[in-house]
């Protein structure tokens with residue numbers, strides 16, 4: 001681990017010079033580090049997908065469910081609570097492979113910054129992940145390019161999951177209020193079986 005840390009520090013020093021290449025190397029080293037931390041029956045998983053975040057129109061997948069007295073006058077929409085049911089796709093294109101849904105609550109929870117409190121379940125419906133879920137909590141500071149959230153648990157294949165998620169806005173169309181969000185999850189979990197969840 002010491003050696004790995006040294007390498008990581010070295011990489012963080014020269015990163016500005018090497019740009020995207022170093023970024024990729026860094027990710028590989030970070031992944032390697034996380035992989036080494038997994039013990040016993042734990043597996044390391046990296047999941048990458050996109051959310052179709054439709055804020056407007058008849059088919060919106062994001063809806064306001066509550067707001068506070070001050071929300072309308074708050075520069076950060078403080079107090080607004082939204083419920084979401086976003087389609088998860090393999091690629092940014094909404095017609096790419098469907099992986100599941102992202103469902104939960106998004107609360108505008110910061111009086112001074114565009115900071116959201118997220119409480120989202122990723123519900124997988126594709127392939128071996130079908131029926132398994134991952135639960136994500138955390139602060140989502142919209143002014144940051146990469147937002148880090150905590151993966152706090154999971155069900156099915158992802159039982160005992162823990163880790164973190166990096167979220168960024170891939171695109172946002174202000175005319176149609178259509179956003180595409182990119183998510184990468186790094187998790188350790190215990191794969192207890194491939195069978196239907198009800199069988200054990």
Ligand SMILES: *[C@@H]1O[C@H](CO)[C@@H](O)[C@H](O)[C@H]1NC(C)=O
Pocket residue numbers: 057058059
């Ligand atoms: C809403 O979804 C329906 C069914 O997929 C589609 O026919 C319709 O064009 C959509 N409407 C809008 C405003 O996107």
Ligand SMILES: *[C@@H]1O[C@H](CO)[C@@H](O)[C@H](O)[C@H]1NC(C)=O
Pocket residue numbers: 125126127130131
């Ligand atoms: C996922 O599981 C449900 C319930 O068992 C099943 O109806 C559905 O066909 C499955 N979907 C895929 C893509 O395997």
